[in-house]
Amino acid sequence: MNGGNAALLSLVNIYKHFPVRQSFFSREMLKVHAIDGVSIDVPYGKTVGLVGESGCGKTTLGRVALRLIAPDGGRIRFEGTDITRLSGEELRRTRRSMQIIFQDPYSSLNPRMRVRDIVGEGWRVHGMGGREEIREKAARLLARVGLSPDAADKYPHEFSGGQRQRIGIARAIALSPGLVVADEPVSALDVSVQAQILNLLKDIQEEYGMAYLFISHDLRVIRHMSDIVAVMYLGKLMEVSPAEDLFRGPLHPYTRSLLSAVPMLGGTPRENIVLRGEIPSPVAPPPGCRFHTRCFLAQKVCEEVCPLLRESAPGRLTACHFV
Numbered sequence: 001m002n003g004g005n006a007a008l009l010s011l012v013n014i015y016k017h018f019p020v021r022q023s024f025f026s027r028e029m030l031k032v033h034a035i036d037g038v039s040i041d042v043p044y045g046k047t048v049g050l051v052g053e054s055g056c057g058k059t060t061l062g063r064v065a066l067r068l069i070a071p072d073g074g075r076i077r078f079e080g081t082d083i084t085r086l087s088g089e090e091l092r093r094t095r096r097s098m099q100i101i102f103q104d105p106y107s108s109l110n111p112r113m114r115v116r117d118i119v120g121e122g123w124r125v126h127g128m129g130g131r132e133e134i135r136e137k138a139a140r141l142l143a144r145v146g147l148s149p150d151a152a153d154k155y156p157h158e159f160s161g162g163q164r165q166r167i168g169i170a171r172a173i174a175l176s177p178g179l180v181v182a183d184e185p186v187s188a189l190d191v192s193v194q195a196q197i198l199n200l201l202k203d204i205q206e207e208y209g210m211a212y213l214f215i216s217h218d219l220r221v222i223r224h225m226s227d228i229v230a231v232m233y234l235g236k237l238m239e240v241s242p243a244e245d246l247f248r249g250p251l252h253p254y255t256r257s258l259l260s261a262v263p264m265l266g267g268t269p270r271e272n273i274v275l276r277g278e279i280p281s282p283v284a285p286p287p288g289c290r291f292h293t294r295c296f297l298a299q300k301v302c303e304e305v306c307p308l309l310r311e312s313a314p315g316r317l318t319a320c321h322f323v
């Protein structure tokens, strides 16, 4: 049921600006340009890794994709349906097929609910099974994510960070969603636990066939997980490429800078690029190419003309005048 070659999720020219007060005493409102014209597809059953520095808009894009917040502009298609303006019962039904896993497993789990009820909430809300059936399904699901049978009766505070993230994963997959947005799902965990959780996510994807929009600022994690990588900077996409191609030979100057900062990953040949300066404020992003204030290749034209995201090699998109 994959609608030919159509993507599971298509984001088309999405904008999201947040109004913020200029200062505590001021009445003047400014706009944070969190997302500025982003288009991207998530194919059925695949993982799109979304990477970029803090504040570039990754979480906002994930939340827009799930319709947890409404975009200011653009369209969202999911399973062949335009869901940009859905509301009420229709939106609720669509949400069954879209789930999220959060960075902080602790604050995302209701401390007053037993694990069995956390995992079974979706089934109960959607009337999928009686009490006993839900109990059995929850036990099977908890076993699948690697928790012991007695976990069902406990509360979230009785678990370690990694175990809590297993609970979060069980909750997310309970309704067999087509799409899971995983927002920094291992960033809060010890390095020793990260690989276990990432491998669990991969195994479950193979078994259930869902797609992931996988958000991380960590390129090593992105490489481990992704089929396609989208590199974001100040609310815009800089490069979208198959993961293998991107890590073998990054095209965009920003991607090249990011990769060169993680020597273990390397580009070929390995480059030594220092990403200079700080990220400009998203309240007043630079004109022209957003990256020009930090780019080692910037020319005059970059200060004036915003490069479009276009195909610069087969299957690879970049937004740069000189790729």
Ligand SMILES: Nc1ncnc2c1ncn2[C@@H]1O[C@H](COP(=O)(O)OP(=O)(O)OP(=O)(O)O)[C@@H](O)[C@H]1O
Binding pocket: 018, 019, 020, 032, 033, 034, 052, 053, 054, 055, 056, 057, 058, 059, 060, 061, 217, 282
């Ligand atoms: N509700 C909000 N009100 C005002 N500004 C917001 C709001 N949510 C996000 N922002 C701003 O929008 C920009 C993008 O934020 P977002 O959380 O999407 O970035 P991110 O890439 O997920 O960052 P991080 O890696 O730190 O999680 C930031 O400048 C942030 O401060």
Ligand code: SF4
Binding pocket: 252, 253, 254, 289, 290, 291, 292, 293, 295, 296, 297, 298, 299, 302, 307, 319, 320, 321, 322, 323
């Ligand atoms: S358009 Fe110019 S500033 Fe932007 S990435 Fe390309 S070279 Fe750098």
Ligand SMILES: [Mg+2]
Binding pocket: 058, 059, 060, 183
């Ligand atoms: Mg975030």
